[in-house]
Amino acid sequence: MVVTSRNIPVARPSFDADEERELLDALRSGWVTQGPRVAEFEKRFAAVVEAEHAVALSSCTTALFLALHSLGIGPGDEVIVPSLTFIASVNPIVHVGAVPVLVDVDPESFNIAPQRVAEAITPRTRAVMPVHQLGHPADLEAIQKIANDAAIAVVEDSACAVGARYRGRPIGASGNLNCWSFHPRKVLVTGEGGMITTNDADVATRLRRLRHQGMSISDVERDSADEILTEEYPEVGFNFRMSDLHAALGLAQLPKLDRLVARRRELAARYDAAFAEIDAIARPEPPPSAEPNQQSYIARLRHADRASRDAFLNAMKRRRVATRRGLMAVHRERPYRIAPDNDRVRAAGPLHHSELADAQTVILPLYPELSEADQDYVIEQIPAALEEAGALEPAR
Template sequence: MKPWLGDEEARAAAEAVASGWVAQGPRVAEFESAFAAYVGAPHGVAVSSCTTALHLALHLLGIGLGDEVVVPSFSFIATANSAVYVGATPVFADVEVADGNVSARTVEPVLTDHTRAVVVVDQGGMPADVQPLRELCERRGIALVEDAACAAGSRYRGAPAGGQAALAAWSFHPRKLLTTGEGGMLTTSDAELAVRARRLREHGMNLSAADRHQSRQPVIESYLEVGFNYRMTDIQAAVGLVQLGKLDAMVVRRRELASNYQEALAEVPGLRTVQDPPWGESNFQSFWVELRDDYPLRRNELLTALADEGVSARAGIMATHRQPAYAGHAHGDLTTTERLTDNTLILPLFHTMTEREQQRVVTLIRRAAGLRAA
């Protein structure tokens, strides 16, 4: 992945610096409104990362010690960490083989009387089928939080993915399409939760630093509850606003590149490419392939073969339950998670990728399978 950054972002950041307002301020407020409008969410709260957005979401729900939060093991470790941050116990659910996402089918077996929330991840930008999950959670009185870290620009049932969630967390890390360097967003349909989230990200203060500094009268703030320092800077937001204007073009280009991969690799025996699900369209934040038993090389062998030729691919999504930090945590059957973790790899895909670069990747994969170049 290479972020699509250029002179326009550099100018926007420089203008923020020259303005003298570099911490959280007017550009953050503008970015919040613009991003929320883009994804179709009523409220946006900019924060320092997707991880802090997930933490805030569970904190806002009052989840804590003795509660269980169902999460996919097939996800970056931050998804599970957010449950631990509030004192809850993460319980790992398996995923569907086609899209790598949890579903109502995989979540229901691990629900207990202690389950307070389910975190569904749109893995690699692939939109999860959230409606059946939402119905399952509503029947059981369980909150559903969407980890939409990778999903900006993806679509679910004709609408932007993540926008209809009661609480959704987004990432602007450089591996995502829209980047602010580091940074994240919490979107919500609940106005009161949005107000409280803005307070909590700024140490629990009853008014923002921007409000304080813009007042013509002396203002003595108060701290209504214990909060956090989860703010985004105006420099980051300035870059984010430019990136947001480029997001549609990024999605179009990435889907073109994904389609090229799907077509070029379709006849390779023992290899499966990720595809759009019936209910949505991916932004293809990650393009992954699964190697089956009849592919001549194992995953790590193919990664080495690509690296030897100067192609930077990556192992597929991690299985969090295998990490030492989560040894012994409760989980259901994780057969699919382990299959995908062991046998998938993520191929290079970025906005400025050329036809020649992509053909090189395809040729190496076909050669490893004993096929001629396409």
């Protein structure tokens, strides 16, 4: 048995002297709330994802909320979303007052199934929210066509997807409202943080106002003006600002994106090669149009159920390897249970693939600094952990 020198985490941000320097510079500048570094981060981020405008926010959750709010979506409206996603995709739909309509996923890619979207549309549908699950691009072309035919908006949950590509272009290049996260489990990390990208200048202007209490001018504009500028508040806004401290980290992270993604892909390919030999483990198969960024490495334990999957996670923990349950089906959580007395949510069609993925998937350690020796250790522990959990062979 290879002996690992330390506990292996499931994820870890890639910070070095660049982040330390940028953060210290920001601190020393005295400007620690939304300021010039946020503006610079927005400009550079937009260029990287091939969008025209980027509006930095406090998280992807606030980004999704603001995107829906800016489209005027509210009470009486429906938004189609996969059930198989982190609950943060769905909560903002409820927060704007609309009803999430949960649909099933494709069993291979774990992404929203376009056919299920088409079937879920009603006269109340205002938007569809494809989630680029764990950085695996959803089938945007099919979804866009369905949305165009039905005259509904597409709001992309791109929380995990920076650096992923679809049909040769980065996620973010579609022109739709795209919402991003910089949480530590993501590929680019600012601690907490989010972004909306769009190609519409008017929408970007309004989003900037809404994130800052509805204020008509930014603090930077006011500060750099020759004369006193008095702001106005033409509509009700929020405080969803990103701070310059967070943006400083983003500025240090952005130039590393290609390298971080390349290293993630190398490590993912090593897992793929190892798991080709283990019948009990299946991987999502990205279609040829999709180039995932490997934000997380997800595997499906073919022979597991919820109990043996959890037993596997514990068996790995005993071996000092951190893993996580994989994707969650939100309708298994209390607020989103499908029941006659729960009018907060609706399911369109069966959610079998979501339920199976919820029970059988796991996330394995993957981060750019994961050493090959540590990854080999993880791989070597898996058959024994599967056996211990009763998930190595089909149940009799």
